[in-house]
Amino acid sequence: MILPLLLASLAVPGPCDAWNPIHGDPGLHCIELVPRPEFEHVSGRVRLAPAHSPFGLAATADGQARLDLILQLHGLPEGRYFAWASGPMLEPLVRLGEVTNGESTLGPVSLDRFIIFVTAESDSAPDRLGTLVLRGMSPSSVLLPHLAVPAPSTGHVHANGWEMPPPHPSAPVMTPGLEVLSPAVTPWHAGANANPDSLPPRRARTLVRLSDGDTLALEAGMVRRQVAGRSFTAYAFNGQSPGPLLEVERGARVTVVLANHLDQPTSVHWHGLRLDHRFDGAVGVSQEAVPPGRSFTYELVFPDAGIYWYHPHVREDIQQELGLYGNILVRGADSAVMGRVHREVVLILDDILLGADGPLAFGEKHATHALMGRFGNVFLVNGEPRWELDARPGEVVRLYLTNASNARTFNLGIAGARMKLVAGDMGRVEEERWVESVVLGPAERWVVDVRFDSAGTFALMNRVRGIEPRARAFLPVVDTLGVVTVQGRAAAPDLAGDFGRLRHHADLAREFAALDTLAGREPDRTLVLSVRTDGLPFGLVQALRADTGWVMPVEWAGLMPMMDWLATGKEVTWILRDSATGRENMDVDWRFQRGDRILLRLVNDRRTLHPMHHPIHLHGQRFTVVARNGRRVRDHVWKDTVIVPAGGTVDLLIEFDNPGRWMMHCHVAEHLETGMHLVVGVE
Numbered sequence: 101m102i103l104p105l106l107l108a109s110l111a112v113p114g115p116c117d118a119w120n121p122i123h124g125d126p127g128l129h130c131i132e133l134v135p136r137p138e139f140e141h142v143s144g145r146v147r148l149a150p151a152h153s154p155f156g157l158a159a160t161a162d163g164q165a166r167l168d169l170i171l172q173l174h175g176l177p178e179g180r181y182f183a184w185a186s187g188p189m190l191e192p193l194v195r196l197g198e199v200t201n202g203e204s205t206l207g208p209v210s211l212d213r214f215i216i217f218v219t220a221e222s223d224s225a226p227d228r229l230g231t232l233v234l235r236g237m238s239p240s241s242v243l244l245p246h247l248a249v250p251a252p253s254t255g256h257v258h259a260n261g262w263e264m265p266p267p268h269p270s271a272p273v274m275t276p277g278l279e280v281l282s283p284a285v286t287p288w289h290a291g292a293n294a295n296p297d298s299l300p301p302r303r304a305r306t307l308v309r310l311s312d313g314d315t316l317a318l319e320a321g322m323v324r325r326q327v328a329g330r331s332f333t334a335y336a337f338n339g340q341s342p343g344p345l346l347e348v349e350r351g352a353r354v355t356v357v358l359a360n361h362l363d364q365p366t367s368v369h370w371h372g373l374r375l376d377h378r379f380d381g382a383v384g385v386s387q388e389a390v391p392p393g394r395s396f397t398y399e400l401v402f403p404d405a406g407i408y409w410y411h412p413h414v415r416e417d418i419q420q421e422l423g424l425y426g427n428i429l430v431r432g433a434d435s436a437v438m439g440r441v442h443r444e445v446v447l448i449l450d451d452i453l454l455g456a457d458g459p460l461a462f463g464e465k466h467a468t469h470a471l472m473g474r475f476g477n478v479f480l481v482n483g484e485p486r487w488e489l490d491a492r493p494g495e496v497v498r499l500y501l502t503n504a505s506n507a508r509t510f511n512l513g514i515a516g517a518r519m520k521l522v523a524g525d526m527g528r529v530e531e532e533r534w535v536e537s538v539v540l541g542p543a544e545r546w547v548v549d550v551r552f553d554s555a556g557t558f559a560l561m562n563r564v565r566g567i568e569p570r571a572r573a574f575l576p577v578v579d580t581l582g583v584v585t586v587q588g589r590a591a592a593p594d595l596a597g598d599f600g601r602l603r604h605h606a607d608l609a610r611e612f613a614a615l616d617t618l619a620g621r622e623p624d625r626t627l628v629l630s631v632r633t634d635g636l637p638f639g640l641v642q643a644l645r646a647d648t649g650w651v652m653p654v655e656w657a658g659l660m661p662m663m664d665w666l667a668t669g670k671e672v673t674w675i676l677r678d679s680a681t682g683r684e685n686m687d688v689d690w691r692f693q694r695g696d697r698i699l700l701r702l703v704n705d706r707r708t709l710h711p712m713h714h715p716i717h718l719h720g721q722r723f724t725v726v727a728r729n730g731r732r733v734r735d736h737v738w739k740d741t742v743i744v745p746a747g748g749t750v751d752l753l754i755e756f757d758n759p760g761r762w763m764m765h766c767h768v769a770e771h772l773e774t775g776m777h778l779v780v781g782v783e
């Protein structure tokens with residue numbers, strides 16, 4: 101240990117050593133600029149800050165992170181200086197703008213790996229690099245190639261009954277040595293004791309309009325389902341997956357009688373509804389699980405207009421994956437102040453992990469895929485592998501988007517069609533915005549208006565980036581989820597004028613302005629998001645360690661299915677840690693008073709064996725995001741779920757107005773299952 105200690109003591113402190121942790125992990129967000137020898141008294145650093153975006157991650161249409169560069173420079177002699185960004189091969193070369201001593205904010209930049217140059221220039225608008233003064237490389241430049249071998253193809257089964265996960269088609273390789281390993285839990289399949297031929301076929305979703313005082317019978321049961329050439333036992337509500345789309349007026353009261361006809365206990369959580377906590381469906385907090393053959397009666401209220409959803413709160417990793425989820429559309433006066441549209445379409449997005457014959461087995465007592473969560477290999481839109489819509493030229497369609505997948509974050513776009521963001525988790529956005537894609541984390545909702553200007557076909561696509569495991573090169577991953585065919589006579593009436601207008605909602609602006617005054621203070625509470633592992637196979641730990649030199653802010657694609665599959669809830673504990681007390685998960689015992697406005701900081705610890713983003717959900721209340729990596733957010737909307745990127749910090753202003761005991765947890769089903777939840781009391 102002498103040599104490293106000696107080197108450390110000799111190291112000259114660099115500009116990134118004086119780093120404010122609020123700005124995110126320095127290993128992902130700070131570039132130390134290195135001067136040319138003639139400029140040895142010049143120093144500088146670049147802070148990589150998330151560009152302004154309504155979403156949890158500022159991303160381009162193809163899924164690259166969009167970053168603003170905040171340059172802090174010292175010691176520049178008299179003269180004119182410019183900053184530039186380029187790819188590793190000096191292509192493309194982007195002039196960022198003029199810089200001076202002190203701080204300059206430039207950008208945004210969306211390059212996977214890049215070099216930053218600061219040059220001295222005589223020209224006022226140089227188009228090529230002048231005398232080099234400082235340069236630095238993006239943190240992503242540390243990625244180095246790995247040893248990897250071809251992954252076994254779909255259908256490979258171990259002697260203990262575990263079928264290995266199918267490789268990702270974009271990167272069919274794996275770390276050598278993993279092929280002999282399987283999860284340290286017993287494989288489990290739904291409906292093993294049921295006769296598959298006796299089960300009804302899964303039906304498509306139907307619309308159910310509910311009025312004040314109505315009662316809905318909701319049966320969670322087993323169905324026979326066909327997806328991508330496999331026929332298997334799945335779950336459904338009233339035989340439908342997604343379950344019935346419930347449409348209800350704001351302010352209504354509705355009774356739902358849940359009957360459990362599954363082969364395991366269940367409950368229903370009404371995601372986003374600020375209802376009576378006794379009917380929140382949070383097993384172990386507000387109710388006991390409903391055993392097979394039994395029922396439970398929920399009394400629902402709908403205080404906010406918007407798009408909500410319902411899903412079980414028992415073994416989500418199994419039950420949600422097998423199709424137990426549905427949407428709730430709450431109507432209110434909201435629609436009158438939003439732009440007019442020709443049609444509304446409610447889309448619930450999912451992915452399912454299929455092996456040779458059906459869903460890959462689940463862990464009987466503990467979840468598999470405990471690190472990244474279970475990424476599927478077949479996309480589902482409203483339960484169908486390929487969603488189709490017919491539209492007319494000029495038609496404006498309002499898309500209500502919900503992400504019901506276990507772990508996947510979508511970056512959705514429709515090439516060739518303009519999209520306007522109009523609402524989020526719990527109602528309208530304060531400022532409508534044009535967006536080129538929608539970043540949708542697990543359990544989040546966003547609402548966009550889309551206009552199909554002319555005839556043609558338009559693909560609904562998920563366009564993201566992954567890191568190819570062998571070359572460790574950035575890889576575009578593109579999946580088509582559906583197609584809109586636009587043809588025939590023009591849609592009437594012509595809504596181009598309405599569509600072209602971006603609304604500013606003054607009522608919301610006033611609400612958020614009042615909260616914004618609270619956002620500048622020190623946080624009332626800080627939660628650190630982390631992970632602890634114990635007993636993982638040595639080969640897997642080695643492979644994971646090699647991957648943490650740099651990590652994507654969002655794990656989009658799940659390109660390492662073997663590594664992910666092998667880790668289970670037996671070895672992995674995901675953690676929410678109160679930084680003031682050191683208490684974790686269910687030992688965190690927060691109590692607030694009704695009416696409290698709390699500033700909560702979420703810090704996603706990247707110095708772990710497997711850093712990853714987390715979609716954090718709070719039951720029964722609402723919040724707005726006020727800062728990301730210490731940068732104030734401009735776009736406010738009421739939310740119940742927020743993406744916290746790996747190595748990033750997010751500040752929330754929470755309105756605690758609904759009394760009861762409420763869960764706060766990660767909505768990656770496998771993270772929730774492996775401990776990542778706490779309870780907040782509101783008195």
Ligand SMILES: [Cu+2]
Binds near residue numbers: 674713715768
């Ligand atoms: Cu998580």
